[in-house]
Amino acid sequence: MSTAEYKPCPVCGEEIRLAARRCRHCGEVFEKLSEDRDEGDATGGVIPYKNPQALMAYYLGLFSLFPCFILGWVALYLGLQGLAAAKKNPRIKGTVHAWIGILVGGFFGLIWTLFTVLALFGSMVA
Ligand SMILES: [Zn+2]
Numbered sequence: 677m678s679t680a681e682y683k684p685c686p687v688c689g690e691e692i693r694l695a696a697r698r699c700r701h702c703g704e705v706f707e708k709l710s711e712d713r714d715e716g717d718a719t720g721g722v723i724p725y726k727n728p729q730a731l732m733a734y735y736l737g738l739f740s741l742f743p744c745f746i747l748g749w750v751a752l753y754l755g756l757q758g759l760a761a762a763k764k765n766p767r768i769k770g771t772v773h774a775w776i777g778i779l780v781g782g783f784f785g786l787i788w789t790l791f792t793v794l795a796l797f798g799s800m801v802a
Contacts, residue, residue, distance in 0.1 A: 730758025730770030733777025740784040748785025751777040 755777030
């Protein structure tokens with residue numbers, strides 16, 4: 677067996693297997709650390725692939741810049757869903773994306789809805 681498969685235990689310094697979840701010398705448990713590494717993706721968690729609602733909310737939030745008020749409200753809705761999902765399971769991440777969807781989507785949803793209502797109201801008066 678090559679020494680490359682071993683690392684020193686961060687607690688007691690004894691050699692332990694790289695994949696070890698528990699030090700056989702001092703009994704330190706590394707379960708959480710190695711699990712996080714297993715679940716990590718190539719982006720280092722910047723893009724929340726495991727939280728599609730948050731990701732969708734983010735993109736719809738950006739698209740809600742276009743004058744279509746539905747997009748903003750959908751972004752707001754998905755953002756709330758993504759936020760709830762991230763709260764339930766913090767490992768899937770996406771809180772930032774969800775918030776961008778909520779804030780940007782909610783803001784433009786409101787703006788475009790107001791514009792639409794004003795336009796309708798204006799055309800009724802005219
Ligand atoms: Zn140890």
